[in-house]
Amino acid sequence: MNCQGFDLRLDALLDGRCTADQWCEADAHLAGCARCARLFEAMAGRADDLDDEGHETLSAAIVSKTSGNPCASARERLCDFVDRQLVRFDQELMDAHLARCPRCTSLAAALAESTRLLPSFAELAPREGIVRDVLAATSRRQADATFGAHARPSRFGSGSTGLRERVSAWIARVAQRPRFSFEVAYVLTLLLLVVFGNPVVAFRDASARVQPHVRDVAHAVSRPLANARKVGANTLASVERAIRPNAGRANAGPERSVLAEGGELLYQWWQAHVVAPFWSVVSEARDVAGRVFDALGRAAGVATAEPTIPAVR
């Protein structure tokens, strides 16, 4: 047997399809031919000098020279793999890749962990509760009442005390609005311009021009205030007349009727909780309004005392 004949019979030899005579011929040839002996060993898989790592490197080199780095393809499917959204075949492909790629494996682990943890950030607790601030900035209700720090000011409190509490509560609410500082700055700027004048020539005599308007406003406001006061006083007087206990009838006999006693109690309550607070509020409002208009008038007068501007008096 020569080398050409051996090559032709090689497949049959490897598959075990040769007779004993053919094996003897082949053995005799292999004993004398180093080239065919190496070929036979290699084809029979007995000449493999690569270990697992060697095969791994070889596979990677082959893939790199053909389809390129498979990690990019794995990354594209990694989210679906973690979410278990891949079809079974792709899932197995990913399993196979991850079994041999530590980089993608650690990325998959980090992805799975972050996916698991992200929903836990849906609700975060601020270190200090913001409920109180939000309620103070929005709700009409006093935030303090919720937290029990102070008693809620009574909406039905008597006279000027109730009014004062309501006004301070309103101011507190307004002051806590986010834009409050801008609004205050705006108003103060306007006031400063009106009271002290403006360096711009066109507005230099603004305070002098404003004084008559202040007077007009004071006049316009004082009339409805007086009317309101008059109407309120009339109403109080008519109610008082209606509920005033009749002294002659009430003391007519030793057996005062329950009705008369009730009427007297009602009258006392009316005097203490309606009439007195009403006049207190009216008096206070009149004083405040007077002081405000006096101050505005004085301020305008001072501003107009500049030598170039004639005093408006």
Next chain:
Amino acid sequence: MDLASLLDRCRQGDDLAWEALVRQFERRVYSIASGYASGPDEARDLAQDIFVRLYESRGKWAPAEGFTPWLVRVARNVCLDQLRRKKARPPAEDIQADEMWDLASPDASPEAELEATGRRQLVWRALRSLGGLSREVLQLKEIQGLSLQEVAAILRVPIGTVKSRSNRARLELAEQVLALKGSRTEGGA
């Protein structure tokens, strides 16, 4: 508490119902605000602004079944308005997440809590280091759990774009987690 009834009562001006609503959504709103804020203080201010805006628009609230996505959308708009006013998005690099955000885990045992808090802080820091777009997609879809359609409507992009952006952001986050883990290990060694 039934959300539909709560919303109805709030619309009618019931202050107690409003308080309950604030308490119910405070943490969620704060979480959304945290996604846009540069620190807890700013997040608190943003959360307040969101609730104020919510209170002022009581007549326009979405019905109960779509309230949460609608709330997320309002919260996002308020945050973006505020950021526009500041004319800058919050710089992510200078955030010391470990020190500034309270991410304590509600786990039972102290050891488990410590470990869980450490993991959460790692992910939180990684999240804060992402770009605005990636962080926003993660905030809406993965954190707040909105559907692809809802996120697409909010961001005004096709659903496919949301999906791809979300996947990309998740991978970025995972890579960032690995990087932070690596730096922590090196620092510890």
